[in-house]
Amino acid sequence: MIKNISNLGDAALYCDFGDEVNKEINRNVINYFNNLRDSNFLGITNITPSYNKLVISFDLKLTSFAKLKKQVENLELKKINNSKNNLIKIPVCCAEEFALDIKRLQKLLKINEEKIYEIFFSKNYYCYMTGFIAGMPFLGDMDKSIFAKRLETPRVKVPKNSIGITEQFCNIYTFESPGGWNIIGKTPVDIFDNKKNTEPNLINPGDTISFYPISKLEYEKKYE
């Protein structure tokens, strides 16, 4: 449930679901998100779900904070059966030239490379949110034994399609972008397809992701 709704400037609502990061709270956020998408309340221009917040921006010419807040408070939540919440399998190539930080992680975590990958590939990950850059999924939770901090100095350019890990989360860089996550591999699959005019992103909030390893040869084949 929403604990508190405040204003984020004069043209957005900031809905607070708490401070913790867990699936239960996040499912709640996503449920509100789906219900609001169906509600057609006048003036909404964007709705951004994240771990435990929901930001609703609106057109100040059409509505106001007070009006929209009341509508959100009185929203009757329906269980929206979102059939889009799929299990998606993502191949990852862990060849040395793609796994930019694996050697450093070995030292840092005091676990050998094979074991790090074994732990990483053994779990399914839940998509809490997508964004920052187009289509980038924020996935969790990773096994505690491979928690690692961000790079102290972020890279200016993380290659497109890199798989990064930090703390309990992992993500996929959908575009070449600056970034500070530990890079452990690369996928040949485009997560955000800017040629597609509907649903350009492969992974949506609420989806479950399982990664599986592929060889360099398979990686190159998939790219062809």
Added chain:
Amino acid sequence: MKKNMNKNYFEVLRPGINSTFQDNGRNNFYHIGIPFSGAMDNRNFLLANTISNNGINNPVLEFAYQGPKLKYIGENISINVTGDVNFKIIRKNKNLEFSCYENIVLENNDCLDILSTNRSVYGYLSVGGTFEVDYYLNSCSTNTKAKIGANSGEKLEKGQIIQLKNIKKILPKNKIEFLNSKIENIRIIKGPHFDYFSKDAIDLFFSNEFNVTKLSDRMGIRLKGPKISNIKNTNIKSEGLVKGVIQITADGDPIIMLSDHGTIGGYPKIGVVISADYDKLVQIPPGSKIKFKEINLKDAETIFKLYEMETQNLISNIK
């Protein structure tokens, strides 16, 4: 694309620093990481289309600092430039000077040279007709990070051709008397993490000037000034952003999110620029100083209504 596909077109002789096609922007895709985009200075965008008798969401060419130099081939066409912009038309080796905010007739073989924006950032070129551009998710707005929108998501490039369609008959002058006023005081509303900062830090934030640095673009404005120190945590769990949000980075510097901003962010939000000051904020060039002033939500809403009325007045006074 062949040069002679269409008989009315511009050839880009010089692309300018950051020239992109923009419209009103893209709604309802923040949740997949696609920002609003659209013309940075919405009022000048609106005025450009109004002078051209176009629909309010017609694409315009936005430029920053130095604009493009364009050679025109085709039948006579009305064009106008909005913003605080210095430009000329080269016709048969003669330089002709014109003003912003009125229709000008461009003839075959004319060269439109948009030299610079004056002590501002963005300007707009609109035509009596339509730039033939690609649409993506209901908008032509170019987002060069996600590589979407008009021009395959890229800035204008030297040598490219811009096709025009639906050319209108020569339009009346439609002159608007408008001076772009400059501001230094940016009004903001407290953000959700206001209490992450000590009273001293808050006092510093409101009593000092900040420099607009060169690291400013369509995504955001980076400021330098006194360090705003944090008493709780320099990071938060990433959450949604909107345009105008002021985040304080771990280094203690403010960054203001603009129209192409990343959709989520992990720095505490000290405040949000009010909607009525956004158009003026984006026009503040690097090297300038700005100062923040706190106001409440109710006042911000009233000021926005007045700002909207002012825009409508400008439009209804077209001559």
